[in-house]
Structure formats: C-alpha cells, structure tokens
Amino acid sequence: MKLSRYMVPTLKEVPSDAVVTSHRLMIRAGLIRKESAGMYAYLPLGFRVLRKIMDIVREEMDRAGALEFLMPEMTSADLWKESGRWDTMGPEMFRIKDRNGQEYALAPTHEEAMTNVVRQIVASYRDLPVTVYQMNTKFRDEIRPRFGVIRSKEFIMKDAYSFDMNEKGLEESYQAMRKAYRRIFERCGLETIPVEADTGSMGGSNSEEFMVASEVGEEYLLLCGCGYRANQEKAEYRRTGRQGNEPQADIKKVPTPDVKTIDDLVAFFKCGADKFLKSIIYLADGKPVMAVVTGDREINELKLKRALGATDLELAPDTVVMDVTKAPVGFAGPVSDIKIPVVYDLSVADVVNGITGANEKDMHFTGVNSGRDFTVKNEADITSAVEGDMCPKCGAAMSVKKGIEVGHIFKLGYKYTKSMNVTVLDEKGKTVTPIMGCYGIGVNRTMAAIVEQHYDERGIMWPRSVAPFDVHMVGLGKSPEEIARVEEIYDLLVEGGIDVLYDDRQASPGFKFADADLIGIPVRVTVGKTYFSGGEIEVKSRGGSEILKSAKENLVKLVRETMK
Ligand SMILES: [Zn+2]
Structure with a gap:
C-alpha cells in the first residue's frame, strides 16, 4: 500500500478532549476520528487493527466450537418484556419506535435475542450443548462517554451464549470459553489479569473478568501474592476481630450540635473513624432499609444490593430519612426503635464502645455495644476491601490496581431460559430447562487497551499480531x-x-x-x-x-x- 494514496492523517497536536494515552495516540496516528461524543469512525489504518483483533477472536471462538451468528442490532421490546428486562435495563438502553408505534431496543446485549433464536431450534438433548456467538455493534447510552473508544455509546462486542443440559455441562462450556479468552488476549499481545467478579445470584467462582491493569481503568482490583484476585465489587477481606480489650462503658446520649459527618465526629470525639457506626438509609426496591458499617469504611452498594436481594437500590431522599429516624440526615443509628430492616456489616459487632447517631437532631450515643444496645440480626459483607486489607484466603495484605475490563465470562444459570420458557427433552423424554452462560469481549476497548500497554514517547508499538x-x-x-x-x-x-x-x-x-x-x-x-x-x-x-x-x-x- 502506498501512503500517498492511503489515508493516514497523522497529527502533531494532541486533541484537547483526549486525556488518556490510547485516545491521544489513536487520534494522532490517524486510526480514528470523533463523530460526536462517544462515537468514533475507524479510518482505514484503525479498521485494519480492529479487523485483526476480530480475526483472532473469531479463530479462537471457532476453535472452541462456538457457532457464529449475525443478529439484528435492533431488538424487539417484546423479547425484553418477556425476560422482564424492559423495565429494569434503565436509561442506558436506547429505545426507539417504528412508524406503527412498535417499540425496539438498540441492543446493549443479546441474551434475549439469542435465547429466542435458540429456543426455536433446539428440541432435545441431542441438540445440546451449543455455544453461539456474534461480533456486532452494541449500544449504550453512557452518561459520560470518555477515554475515546474505552467508554463509548457504540462499540463492537463479541458476545457468546452457551446452552447446556445441566450444571456439569455448563462448567465445561464455561471452561472452554475461559481457555479461549486466555488465548485471545495472549495472541493480541495483551497482558490481562483474570479476576473474580460479582456473580449476582449465582454465587461461587462463576464469573471472571479479564482486566488490563491501567491508570485509566475505572475498576479497582484487589490482588494478593497467593493468587487471590477479585474486582472490588466482589472482593472479600478478612476482618480484624473485636476492637481491643477495653471494658464496656455505659451508653450515654451526648449533644453534638452540627456534628454530622464522620470527619466532624472524629474531630469532636477525638477517636478513630472505626469507632463510629455509620448508618445510612437506602430505598431497596422502593422500601427503606438501614445499612450500618464502621465509619472508616465505604458501603459497597453492589454487595448491599445482593445482601438484600434487591433489584434497585438508591440513597433515600432526606424526607424518607426524616420520616424513618425522626431526625435530619446525619443522626441516624441502630439504637432505639428503628422500624425498618437493618443490615450490619461483618465488622459492626466487633466495635467496642462505639458512637452512633441517636435518631434525634444534634444528638449521638457513645459507649454503644452490640448485643446490649442493639441486636445484629442481619449481618453481611457490605463494605469494600481496600489497599492493605487482609486477603480472605491467606491473610496477607492485598494491593489495589486499577483496571480496564476487556472480557467477562459469566454463568448465567436459568434466568433467561426460565423466563423465556426454553425447554428440551432429555434422554428419558422428560422436559428440562437448559442452563446458560454468557461471554463477552469488548473489541474496540481491547484495541485501546493494547495501545495502553504498547507505546513509548514517540508513538504506538503494535504487537505484530494486530499491527495494521x-x-x-x-x-x-x-x-x-x-x-x-x-x-x-x-x-x-x-x-x-x-x-x-x-x-x-x-x-x-x-x-x-x-x-x-x-x-x-x-x-x-x-x-x-x-x-x-x-x-x-x-x-x-x-x-x-x-x-x-x-x-x-x-x-x-x-x-x-x-x-x-
Ligand atoms: Zn492471599
């Protein structure tokens, strides 16, 4: 190819909205151009790289026995309604109507659409297992598209779905994809860190994310020398146990005018933040609940959601807090007459002589102890692990790295096959519901991640396998x-x-x-x-x-x- 006839509009200047290396270099090297916020055109040189990545993904999926489809990008609302996700997908899903008022989604993912095709075809155990996939455009109405093609409104995703007769079969399909993913990223010259991820209702090590360590990553990974690796959404940590040996003090109500935040409290009471029982009111599926954690910790809303078995979780508005605690925001606590469900973090019962809001304006309790002043009925891990926390497996201090997620494999279970009524006959002629797994790779994001790992002060350094x-x-x-x-x-x-x-x-x-x-x-x-x-x-x-x-x-x- 002669450059004089090609189109490689390299730039000396760095575009002002490009704040991360991959975005800057992909624009400067003439690989992509911005169409509008979160949308990019791939120029010939950039598309060559993207295609090479897609070729690697395709080769490895085919090698693993997965079957390639091409699905419509516009998916009927009826399918989403059947699974129940039309109402739960939220504002990130683009929704459109045709001239007859029929509703559609510009698909952010294809569980429903793929399940719908497969259920029309499979009838018996002889048709399973099967893993199907496609590489296609996906849409997501990002609040804040950024970092070039790393977080965009439109992107190419390879999404695969496995259908098996039982959990044992699912495990095999899952492991086959796991192996394929390792090969794909290795062949792309990408060093990934596989981490345990949130599994929703499935539990166990049934979900893994492939992360690329990067300063611009938006996910936090907890890593331990023993091999434990988990996304912060999911990472557990070993608790330190009962706080010291001091004897229980009497509970006392103390006036605390305008002392509301943990920082205010630490200054006022001159003690560590871990002495406070931070009590936050949420609405879980519309109903108020209280979450209590120690003051030195952040509530992990994903873990809390899981502990409550809730679909939706949001901070309660001030009016609800007033209603529930009879006090303005900043004075909530688990002591005295809280009529709503309370979830306690695993460390709360270990607090000795704690301090908490008295559910009364400008008042706190000191000398608060669990078992005597409040009862921990519902205890769960609802806080995030942080740098230095003890590994749940070996107890060593864990470190934190930021990462970009390039792939995710996930045992879905029966969510879609049940809600969409997929059945096959087993060997005995009995009707059974197949079990599913799903497996995604962000192709454009993989390209950006490769650049993030391969550059110097002069420009990009493509691994040969994906070089244009x-x-x-x-x-x-x-x-x-x-x-x-x-x-x-x-x-x-x-x-x-x-x-x-x-x-x-x-x-x-x-x-x-x-x-x-x-x-x-x-x-x-x-x-x-x-x-x-x-x-x-x-x-x-x-x-x-x-x-x-x-x-x-x-x-x-x-x-x-x-x-x-
Ligand atoms: Zn460890």
Missing part, C-alpha cells in the same frame, strides 16, 4: 531513477508475501520517520542514501534501536526474522 501492516517502508529517493529503485524494493517485499505500508510521499526523512514511529508498525525498512550508494537497505524494529543492514537479496529473510 507488517512493514513500514520509508522511501527516500528524489530523482526518478532513485524512486524507481525504491519501487523495486517495495515490489520485492510485496512479492515476498509481506504486508507493506510504503511511504512514497515527498517529505523529509525526519517527517517520515516520526510518522513511522507514531503509527507503530513493528518493522521499518528504509531505502535511501546507503542503498543508492552502497546497496544497503536499513531494517529496524519499532521497539529496538539497532539498525540492521541488508543487501537486496537477503531483505525478505531479514525482515521476516525482525518481525519475530
């Missing part, structure tokens, strides 16, 4: 004779089966080299002065500093070696 071309050839001839000799080398490489981007533009060597480094094709071949005078062609890998010299006859061989 094998070789970036810089031609530096000026006279028609020199240009003809450069073209010969280009033909030689192409005939040697090498995918070449040939910079034949009339520009300075410095300009061309800078573009080559920015675009980041793994091997650079320079045909210039040393060739015209001494017959030597220069070969350099994007990551290395050494310049190898080659005669024309050995060039293809040397290029192939350098590509490795």
Whole structure:
C-alpha cells in the first residue's frame, strides 16, 4: 500500500478532549476520528487493527466450537418484556419506535435475542450443548462517554451464549470459553489479569473478568501474592476481630450540635473513624432499609444490593430519612426503635464502645455495644476491601490496581431460559430447562487497551499480531531513477508475501520517520542514501534501536526474522 494514496492523517497536536494515552495516540496516528461524543469512525489504518483483533477472536471462538451468528442490532421490546428486562435495563438502553408505534431496543446485549433464536431450534438433548456467538455493534447510552473508544455509546462486542443440559455441562462450556479468552488476549499481545467478579445470584467462582491493569481503568482490583484476585465489587477481606480489650462503658446520649459527618465526629470525639457506626438509609426496591458499617469504611452498594436481594437500590431522599429516624440526615443509628430492616456489616459487632447517631437532631450515643444496645440480626459483607486489607484466603495484605475490563465470562444459570420458557427433552423424554452462560469481549476497548500497554514517547508499538501492516517502508529517493529503485524494493517485499505500508510521499526523512514511529508498525525498512550508494537497505524494529543492514537479496529473510 502506498501512503500517498492511503489515508493516514497523522497529527502533531494532541486533541484537547483526549486525556488518556490510547485516545491521544489513536487520534494522532490517524486510526480514528470523533463523530460526536462517544462515537468514533475507524479510518482505514484503525479498521485494519480492529479487523485483526476480530480475526483472532473469531479463530479462537471457532476453535472452541462456538457457532457464529449475525443478529439484528435492533431488538424487539417484546423479547425484553418477556425476560422482564424492559423495565429494569434503565436509561442506558436506547429505545426507539417504528412508524406503527412498535417499540425496539438498540441492543446493549443479546441474551434475549439469542435465547429466542435458540429456543426455536433446539428440541432435545441431542441438540445440546451449543455455544453461539456474534461480533456486532452494541449500544449504550453512557452518561459520560470518555477515554475515546474505552467508554463509548457504540462499540463492537463479541458476545457468546452457551446452552447446556445441566450444571456439569455448563462448567465445561464455561471452561472452554475461559481457555479461549486466555488465548485471545495472549495472541493480541495483551497482558490481562483474570479476576473474580460479582456473580449476582449465582454465587461461587462463576464469573471472571479479564482486566488490563491501567491508570485509566475505572475498576479497582484487589490482588494478593497467593493468587487471590477479585474486582472490588466482589472482593472479600478478612476482618480484624473485636476492637481491643477495653471494658464496656455505659451508653450515654451526648449533644453534638452540627456534628454530622464522620470527619466532624472524629474531630469532636477525638477517636478513630472505626469507632463510629455509620448508618445510612437506602430505598431497596422502593422500601427503606438501614445499612450500618464502621465509619472508616465505604458501603459497597453492589454487595448491599445482593445482601438484600434487591433489584434497585438508591440513597433515600432526606424526607424518607426524616420520616424513618425522626431526625435530619446525619443522626441516624441502630439504637432505639428503628422500624425498618437493618443490615450490619461483618465488622459492626466487633466495635467496642462505639458512637452512633441517636435518631434525634444534634444528638449521638457513645459507649454503644452490640448485643446490649442493639441486636445484629442481619449481618453481611457490605463494605469494600481496600489497599492493605487482609486477603480472605491467606491473610496477607492485598494491593489495589486499577483496571480496564476487556472480557467477562459469566454463568448465567436459568434466568433467561426460565423466563423465556426454553425447554428440551432429555434422554428419558422428560422436559428440562437448559442452563446458560454468557461471554463477552469488548473489541474496540481491547484495541485501546493494547495501545495502553504498547507505546513509548514517540508513538504506538503494535504487537505484530494486530499491527495494521507488517512493514513500514520509508522511501527516500528524489530523482526518478532513485524512486524507481525504491519501487523495486517495495515490489520485492510485496512479492515476498509481506504486508507493506510504503511511504512514497515527498517529505523529509525526519517527517517520515516520526510518522513511522507514531503509527507503530513493528518493522521499518528504509531505502535511501546507503542503498543508492552502497546497496544497503536499513531494517529496524519499532521497539529496538539497532539498525540492521541488508543487501537486496537477503531483505525478505531479514525482515521476516525482525518481525519475530
Ligand atoms: Zn492471599
């Protein structure tokens, strides 16, 4: 491919809205252009990379025995209503109507649509197991699209769904996908950290996310040297146990005018934040509940939701807090007559002589102890693990890393096959409901994550497997004779089966080299002065500093070696 006829609009300037490396470099190297917030066009060079990633994903899915479909991107509201998700998907799902008023979703995911197709086809145990997949556009109405293609409104996802006769079968399908995912990311040159993720109602290690460690990641990962790895949404931590040996004090009501936040309380009572029983009122599926945690911890709303078995969880408005506690916000507590369900974090019962709101304006209780002043009936892990917390498996201190999620595998269970009434006959002619798994990879996000892991101050450094071309050839001839000799080398490489981007533009060597480094094709071949005078062609890998010299006859061989 000759660059003069290609379209690689490289930029020196960094676009002002690009705050992360991958976004900056993908714009500057001429891979993508913004259409509007959260939407990007892939230019020819960028689309080549995307296609290579898609090819790897496809090869590995096929190798694992999954069957490729192409599904409509617009999905009927009826299917979403059947599963019950039309009402629960929330504002992130784009909804549209046709001219007859029929409702549709621009699919953010395809569980319903895929289940609907599969149920029309499978009839007996002989038809299962089956894993189906597609690579297609997905839509999500992001509140705040950002980081280029990492969080966008429209993206390509590979989504797969397995259907099995029973849990044992599901485990096998799940493990096959797990293996395929490891291969996919490895082949893309991406180092991923598989972490345990939130499993909703399924429990156990039935969900794994493939994360790429990155400063721009929006997920927090808890990691331990023993191998324990979990998303903060799910990560557990070992508790420290009862606080010290001091004897129980008497409970006392203390005036605390305008002392509301944990910081205010720490300053006022001159003690550690872990002495406070922070009590927050939520609405769980519309009904008020109180969550009590120690003051040094944040409530993990996902864990709380799970502990309550709730679908929706939101902070209660001030009016509800007033109604429930008979006090303004900031004075809630579990002591005295709380008529709503209360969930206590696992550490609350260990607090000795705690301090908590008295459910009365400007009043707190001190010397509060569980068992005597309140009863812990409903105890659950509802706080987030943080840096330094003890590993639930081995007790060592865990560290925290930020990560970008590029893949997720998940045992779904019977949620869709039950709600959408999928049945098959088993060997005995009995009707059974198949069990499902689902498996996703964000393709565009994978591309951005590869850039996040492979760049230097000059530009991108593509792993060979996903590079847009094998070789970036810089031609530096000026006279028609020199240009003809450069073209010969280009033909030689192409005939040697090498995918070449040939910079034949009339520009300075410095300009061309800078573009080559920015675009980041793994091997650079320079045909210039040393060739015209001494017959030597220069070969350099994007990551290395050494310049190898080659005669024309050995060039293809040397290029192939350098590509490795
Ligand atoms: Zn550990």
